[in-house]
Amino acid sequence: MTDSLDRRPGAAPPPDRGASAVAADAGTRVHLVRLVLREIRLTLREPFRISSGLVTERRILLVELTDADGVTVWAECVAGEQPNYSAETIDTAWHAIEAWVAPRVLGRAFDGPWALRPALERDFRGHPMAKAAVEMGAWALAAERAAVPLARLLGGTQRAIPTGISLGIQAHPDLLVDRARAAQAAGYRKIKLKIQPGADVAYVAAVRAAVGPGVALMADANSAYTIDDAEHLARLDEFGLTMIEQPLGRDDLVQHAALQRRLRTPLCLDESITDADRARDMLALGSGRIVNIKPGRVGGFASSVAIHDVCQAAGVPVWAGGMLESGVGRAYNVALASLPGFTMPGDLSPSARYWARDVVTPEWTMSADGLVTVPLERPGLGVAVDVDRIDDLTVRTQQLDAPQSAPQSAPQSAPAGAPVPSP
Numbered sequence: 001m002t003d004s005l006d007r008r009p010g011a012a013p014p015p016d017r018g019a020s021a022v023a024a025d026a027g028t029r030v031h032l033v034r035l036v037l038r039e040i041r042l043t044l045r046e047p048f049r050i051s052s053g054l055v056t057e058r059r060i061l062l063v064e065l066t067d068a069d070g071v072t073v074w075a076e077c078v079a080g081e082q083p084n085y086s087a088e089t090i091d092t093a094w095h096a097i098e099a100w101v102a103p104r105v106l107g108r109a110f111d112g113p114w115a116l117r118p119a120l121e122r123d124f125r126g127h128p129m130a131k132a133a134v135e136m137g138a139w140a141l142a143a144e145r146a147a148v149p150l151a152r153l154l155g156g157t158q159r160a161i162p163t164g165i166s167l168g169i170q171a172h173p174d175l176l177v178d179r180a181r182a183a184q185a186a187g188y189r190k191i192k193l194k195i196q197p198g199a200d201v202a203y204v205a206a207v208r209a210a211v212g213p214g215v216a217l218m219a220d221a222n223s224a225y226t227i228d229d230a231e232h233l234a235r236l237d238e239f240g241l242t243m244i245e246q247p248l249g250r251d252d253l254v255q256h257a258a259l260q261r262r263l264r265t266p267l268c269l270d271e272s273i274t275d276a277d278r279a280r281d282m283l284a285l286g287s288g289r290i291v292n293i294k295p296g297r298v299g300g301f302a303s304s305v306a307i308h309d310v311c312q313a314a315g316v317p318v319w320a321g322g323m324l325e326s327g328v329g330r331a332y333n334v335a336l337a338s339l340p341g342f343t344m345p346g347d348l349s350p351s352a353r354y355w356a357r358d359v360v361t362p363e364w365t366m367s368a369d370g371l372v373t374v375p376l377e378r379p380g381l382g383v384a385v386d387v388d389r390i391d392d393l394t395v396r397t398q399q400l401d402a403p404q405s406a407p408q409s410a411p412q413s414a415p416a417g418a419p420v421p422s423p
């Protein structure tokens with residue numbers, strides 16, 4: 001399918017959204033003059049294994065955006081260390097932002113954050129996570145300038161988000177049962193089990209038996225199966241799963257449609273839904289009945305909102321996935337998940353699930369009944385970024401300036417694309 005920008009809110013303010021009235025205001029104009037890229041290292045409290053690999057430490061790319069009036073916001077790129085979820089990695093994203101994203105946005109005045117997506121898509125294929133980091137930062141900057149919470153600028157209506165947990169693959173079903181019981185006791189509204197061939201039916205059966213029939217349980221395979229496994233996957237039907245996420249190829253829609261016809265359990269697509277056109281294709285083909293929206297995967301908020309709108313119009317529920325983000329990335333996911341079509345619990349675990357100490361204050365928490373509160377008390381991201389902590393964790397930094405904003409007589413102010421050594 002072609003990437004038809006004219007059908008996306010990225011091409012213009014969304015016409016039917018309360019946010020458009022806010023976003024169209026001059027207060028949300030986006031005029032970026034500086035991006036500072038930082039790599040921080042955060043060690044996970046517990047290693048996380050999915051079918052395609054193991055993560056023990058996150059290398060996280062944070063971007064500090066500054067506009068012409070000196071307003072700054074922080075954003076996060078969700079690309080991983082290895083190209084095992086998508087083709088992008090933190091290193092390719094760093095390069096893409098430096099080489100192609102920054103030159104398209106720095107020093108240019110956009111009428112609003114929705115205007116960045118067309119500028120980032122025109123003759124610039126791929127690299128959605130690199131694009132999303134800056135595009136989403138522009139939305140937060142616009143919210144900050146307009147003195148409204150990011151969730152409201154996006155059109156969010158929910159004040160608290162039901163939250164699920166994603167449990168990595170364990171060495172034995174009993175270990176998974178222990179974690180599922182703990183998640184149930186902690187109040188999570190949905191328990192997601194990562195599965196792969198050899199760690200699927202027996203694991204799901206053990207957890208279902210342990211937590212009982214009333215718990216929302218689902219499985220995520222991260223593309224570990226083929227259509228030849230259809231008979232095997234159909235065995236999962238007996239466990240009353242809310243959904244099976246992305247069992248087949250990462251860019252497949254046709255075989256997922258064939259599989260869906262053989263399963264009672266709804267399929268949810270993650271990796272395969274890269275933009276609103278792919279969501280429309282999913283609906284046309286019957287490839288799934290639920291969509292996991294990760295803004296990093298789809299190029300940012302304009303694209304995420306477009307996918308949300310397509311699904312909502314079709315009566316297809318969506319929910320917010322996670323990418324082991326720091327508290328910065330979590331703020332963006334929570335804001336997006338406040339949109340009305342996000343009717344299923346999101347993977348928005350509190351900070352303490354992943355980190356000994358997060359990089360935001362207050363840290364993200366979850367209530368005893370599994371709700372994460374949308375921070376509506378303060379504008380922008382709704383949480384403060386702990387810059388001292390980020391300074392301590394930073395292993396690499398690069399400053400990119402708009403050419404016209406770099407003083408001619410200031411050699412320490414690097415032009416766009418020029419590396420600046422780490423402090």
Ligand SMILES: [Mg+2]
Nearest residue numbers: 220245246270
């Ligand atoms: Mg997934």
